[in-house]
Amino acid sequence: AEEADGDNSIHLIMATQLDANSPFAAGFEKFQDVLEEKSNGEMTAEIHTDGALGGNEDELVRSLETGAVDMTVVSPGFMTQAVEEVDLFSLPYLFTSEEHWEQAMDGEVGEETRERVEDDSNLRVLDYWSAGVRHYYGFEPIEEPEDLRNVSIRAQDSPAVQDAWESLGALPTSVAWDEMYQGLQNRVVDASENDLTNIYQASHHEIAPHITLTEHDFTTRMFLTSDRVFEQLDDEQEAIFWEAVEEATEMARETDMEMAEESKELLIEEGAEIHDVDIVPFIEETEEVRERAAEELGVEELYEKIADIRDEE
Amino acid sequence: MTGLILVLLFLGLLLLGVPIAFVIGIVAYAGFFMLGDVPLQVIVEGMFSGLESFVLLAVPLFILAANIMNSGQISDRLISLAVAMVGHIRGGLAQANIVVSMFFGGISGAATADTAGVGKVLIPSMIKESYSKETSVGVTAASSTMGMLIPPSIPMIVYGSVTNVSVGQMFVGGILPGLLMGASMMAFVGYISHRHAYPRHERVQAKEVGRQFLKSIPPLLTPVIILVGIIGGYVTPTEAAILACIYATILAVFAYKTLRFRDLPEVIYDTIKLSSLTLFALATASALGRLFSYFRLPEQVSVFFEASFPYEWMFILAVIVLFLFVGMILDTIPAIILFVPIVLPAAEAFGIDPIHFGIVVVMCLAVGLITPPYGLSMLLASKIAELSVMRSIVALLPFVIVIVIAILIVAYVPEITLWLPGFLE
Amino acid sequence: MMKVFMNGVEYVFLRVAALFFLVFVFCIILQVVSRYVPGISFLWAAEVATYAFIWTIFLGGAVMVRLREHFSIDFLFERLQGFRLLMVQIVSHVLVLGFGLVMVFHGTALTAQFWTWTVNTLPQLQQGFVWMALPVSGVAIIVFAAGNIMEDVQMYKGGSRQ
Numbered sequence: 001a002e003e004a005d006g007d008n009s010i011h012l013i014m015a016t017q018l019d020a021n022s023p024f025a026a027g028f029e030k031f032q033d034v035l036e037e038k039s040n041g042e043m044t045a046e047i048h049t050d051g052a053l054g055g056n057e058d059e060l061v062r063s064l065e066t067g068a069v070d071m072t073v074v075s076p077g078f079m080t081q082a083v084e085e086v087d088l089f090s091l092p093y094l095f096t097s098e099e100h101w102e103q104a105m106d107g108e109v110g111e112e113t114r115e116r117v118e119d120d121s122n123l124r125v126l127d128y129w130s131a132g133v134r135h136y137y138g139f140e141p142i143e144e145p146e147d148l149r150n151v152s153i154r155a156q157d158s159p160a161v162q163d164a165w166e167s168l169g170a171l172p173t174s175v176a177w178d179e180m181y182q183g184l185q186n187r188v189v190d191a192s193e194n195d196l197t198n199i200y201q202a203s204h205h206e207i208a209p210h211i212t213l214t215e216h217d218f219t220t221r222m223f224l225t226s227d228r229v230f231e232q233l234d235d236e237q238e239a240i241f242w243e244a245v246e247e248a249t250e251m252a253r254e255t256d257m258e259m260a261e262e263s264k265e266l267l268i269e270e271g272a273e274i275h276d277v278d279i280v281p282f283i284e285e286t287e288e289v290r291e292r293a294a295e296e297l298g299v300e301e302l303y304e305k306i307a308d309i310r311d312e313e
Numbered sequence: 314m315t316g317l318i319l320v321l322l323f324l325g326l327l328l329l330g331v332p333i334a335f336v337i338g339i340v341a342y343a344g345f346f347m348l349g350d351v352p353l354q355v356i357v358e359g360m361f362s363g364l365e366s367f368v369l370l371a372v373p374l375f376i377l378a379a380n381i382m383n384s385g386q387i388s389d390r391l392i393s394l395a396v397a398m399v400g401h402i403r404g405g406l407a408q409a410n411i412v413v414s415m416f417f418g419g420i421s422g423a424a425t426a427d428t429a430g431v432g433k434v435l436i437p438s439m440i441k442e443s444y445s446k447e448t449s450v451g452v453t454a455a456s457s458t459m460g461m462l463i464p465p466s467i468p469m470i471v472y473g474s475v476t477n478v479s480v481g482q483m484f485v486g487g488i489l490p491g492l493l494m495g496a497s498m499m500a501f502v503g504y505i506s507h508r509h510a511y512p513r514h515e516r517v518q519a520k521e522v523g524r525q526f527l528k529s530i531p532p533l534l535t536p537v538i539i540l541v542g543i544i545g546g547y548v549t550p551t552e553a554a555i556l557a558c559i560y561a562t563i564l565a566v567f568a569y570k571t572l573r574f575r576d577l578p579e580v581i582y583d584t585i586k587l588s589s590l591t592l593f594a595l596a597t598a599s600a601l602g603r604l605f606s607y608f609r610l611p612e613q614v615s616v617f618f619e620a621s622f623p624y625e626w627m628f629i630l631a632v633i634v635l636f637l638f639v640g641m642i643l644d645t646i647p648a649i650i651l652f653v654p655i656v657l658p659a660a661e662a663f664g665i666d667p668i669h670f671g672i673v674v675v676m677c678l679a680v681g682l683i684t685p686p687y688g689l690s691m692l693l694a695s696k697i698a699e700l701s702v703m704r705s706i707v708a709l710l711p712f713v714i715v716i717v718i719a720i721l722i723v724a725y726v727p728e729i730t731l732w733l734p735g736f737l738e
Numbered sequence: 739m740m741k742v743f744m745n746g747v748e749y750v751f752l753r754v755a756a757l758f759f760l761v762f763v764f765c766i767i768l769q770v771v772s773r774y775v776p777g778i779s780f781l782w783a784a785e786v787a788t789y790a791f792i793w794t795i796f797l798g799g800a801v802m803v804r805l806r807e808h809f810s811i812d813f814l815f816e817r818l819q820g821f822r823l824l825m826v827q828i829v830s831h832v833l834v835l836g837f838g839l840v841m842v843f844h845g846t847a848l849t850a851q852f853w854t855w856t857v858n859t860l861p862q863l864q865q866g867f868v869w870m871a872l873p874v875s876g877v878a879i880i881v882f883a884a885g886n887i888m889e890d891v892q893m894y895k896g897g898s899r900q
């Protein structure tokens with residue numbers, strides 16, 4: 001939003017496609033609270049949830065660019081329209097544990113990515129949030145990559161993601177998320193993958209009750225704003241702004257974990273079966289796809305750094 | 314204050330005769346200007362984003378399928394069948410007009426294609442058989458509204474895309490309410506036919522009806538193919554629309570040989586014109602919807618509805634009145650895009666099934682096709698019959714009442730809607 | 739002269755719209771087919787289809803201005819005559835023309851802003867080509883609305899001479 005004439009008041013519009021109970025909304029609310037409190041009301045924020053200002057992330061990123069929205073959270077896949085390299089973070093098994101993700105994104109990897117985005121666009125990455133850990137689910141559990149042979153799975157629309165599933169022997173297809181409940185019901189696809197909260201909220205476990213904890217994606221979400229917003233802030237305001245960002249991130253990540261735990265319990269309560277699996281063979285079989293994708297995106301170094309952190313552990 | 318200015322602007326421009334799609338766009342632009350908080354590009358961005366939905370591709374495709382069927386004279390075949398079936402009743406041609414709209418509703422996703430296609434043939438023959446122009450226009454326009462209820466249905470596709478309700482279930486849910494509308498209209502037409510002593514055709518032998526039926530089986534299979542495709546999970550609604558087009562082309566070009574390839578460009582141009590009419594308005598409506606969101610209108614209305622109507626029956630009545638009114642001034646699709654997100658949360662708070670809610674909304678909006686100021690089916694039919702718009706409005710009034718009664722029945726007996734979709738679960 | 743020019747623009751627009759229409763039909767067929775043929779998939783099919791569809795609608799929407807077929811309430815048109823009718827008609831056309839200007843102005847800005855952005859499933863395709871549909875449609879709306887004004891003025895002159 002634009003600065004009102006004559007005074008320093010700042011008003012920010014925050015938007016997400018998720019609902020008011022989502023971790024993103026929780027983070028936004030924290031941001032709003034801290035911002036308004038610390039600035040004594042000089043800085044304010046309004047929050048729009050449920051896709052009121054744009055139902056898909058594509059739209060939200062664009063709105064950030066035009067100034068229709070000041071802050072949002074998007075997945076890397078939708079950032080690629082502006083900055084292609086961030087597609088790296090869509091890759092399965094890029095991160096292999098929660099700690100691995102945190103070390104990378106809160107450290108050098110996150111910093112470098114932030115710089116790349118800033119160099120290539122008018123957008124700014126404030127911090128990294130998460131939308132849970134994604135797992136495989138279908139009509140049967142899987143124990144090894146071999147079990148995925150000729151299984152048609154709904155995977156995300158990124159070429160690299162589709163290649164990764166293909167390298168595991170599966171037949172990845174693209175089906176709209178809204179159409180997935182029926183898609184599973186009518187066996188258009190045999191399986192899908194998502195985080196526990198999404199599986200639960202979409203009730204997919206009612207049809208495909210076997211969830212295998214493949215942990216193939218410790219998801220990265222980018223809490224974004226644009227250069228335009230920073231241009232309006234004076235130094236003092238910027239300090240408050242960053243303080244609010246920090247607390248918002250903490251809140252969003254915490255809420256995300258809590259919700260995943262809750263969803264897990266609810267899923268089990270409602271008859272879903274959750275299976276553990278040895279993920280090492282899955283990591284190994286997809287290695288090549290990741291390397292190739294990193295090369296194509298021109299981010300080999302960044303990829304190496306992430307892999308190094310994993311090996312250190 | 315801003316709201317009042319915008320409403321006045323809307324009504325003023327409407328009265329001036331500015332095309333509605335542009336009225337919506339101009340009002341949205343003025344609104345963003347007054348909001349002052351966001352860059353004005355939002356208006357064009359909103360127009361673009363409003364169309365950026367894969368589901369909407371089904372709209373031109375279903376219109377194309379209907380146009381191919383029409384130009385392939387498949388509608389003639391359906392008309393012959395309907396006349397053979399019910400022509401011998403008093404007011405036979407009027408009854409056949411209703412029956413053929415049920416058939417045609419299964420082919421077309423857009424009611425107006427029915428008005429134009431069937432009206433062109435049946436209105437002149439009805440007038441020739443001494444039906445009044447009023448009755449001819451009334452029956453033709455009113456019965457074509459069933460097209461929105463009998464699958465496939467473009468409004469239901471849009472409803473599905475706005476709400477994430479399964480389009481397949483909406484389609485199935487619309488069947489019985491659609492048939493109920495048809496039955497009510499047939500009863501009403503039966504009544505006026507007796508009063509005016511409208512003619513009847515000679516009874517056609519059962520064998521002849523059977524023969525006509527056999528000849529009509531291929532086009533009548535269209536809705537079956539669409540439903541099986543979607544419910545069976547072979548295709549999405551958009552892809553089903555493509556199947557319908559391909560099927561219609563095969564029938565018209567190869568089976569019936571009534572459509573030549575060189576006719577295809579004209580069919581495509583017609584499709585583009587008709588669909589951009591609806592969808593250009595949808596684009597500007599999306600921009601206006603975005604403005605509503607900045608003003609938090611959906612939340613406010615939702616709270617208002619929950620607070621003002623303590624009982625479910627009152628709420629449902631309010632929804633019916635609202636959408637009957639909205640349907641009068643807005644095209645179906647922008648109406649759904651703008652108003653369903655505003656009212657649906659309150660409906661869900663009452664525990665109303667979103668499929669049931671959607672069917673009631675679509676029925677109410679269908680009435681907008683035959684009411685002033687711009688009931689499209691009414692205008693088309695009155696043009697064909699060369700009856701003044703004023704007299705068409707009066708002629709359609711009793712039909713509106715009949716349909717509203719059907720809406721009330723469907724609204725207060727959810728089982729009519731939900732019984733068939735229940736089998737899908 | 740004017741009429742010939744407008745007919746020309748209409749002719750071109752309708753044909754280009756039809757071309758985009760065919761592209762999107764083709765893409766959807768590709769999508770359905772690829773689902774049932776294992777081993778091939780065209781991730782970009784749905785997205786390209788959607789953008790071709792958007793072009794179709796914006797071009798078609800402009801043509802409908804020329805054909806004067808956008809729905810409107812002709813309450814006043816039917817009640818007025820002569821100069822008053824002409825005035826109301828012109829106001830209406832001018833507002834449409836103004837909206838065309840909005841589409842050109844902001845549409846061009848957006849096209850420039852998103853020029854280098856790419857389409858998610860087809861990074862080879864720049865978004866600029868998609869957004870261009872807006873200003874192009876806007877230009878045609880301006881041309882057609884201006885043409886409508888001239889036509890109405892001529893009609894009025896012709897009418898008052900009689």
Ligand code: NA
Pocket residue numbers: 417418419420421422423459460461462463464465466
């Ligand atoms: Na229909």
Ligand code: NA
Pocket residue numbers: 410411413414431452453454456457
């Ligand atoms: Na009819």
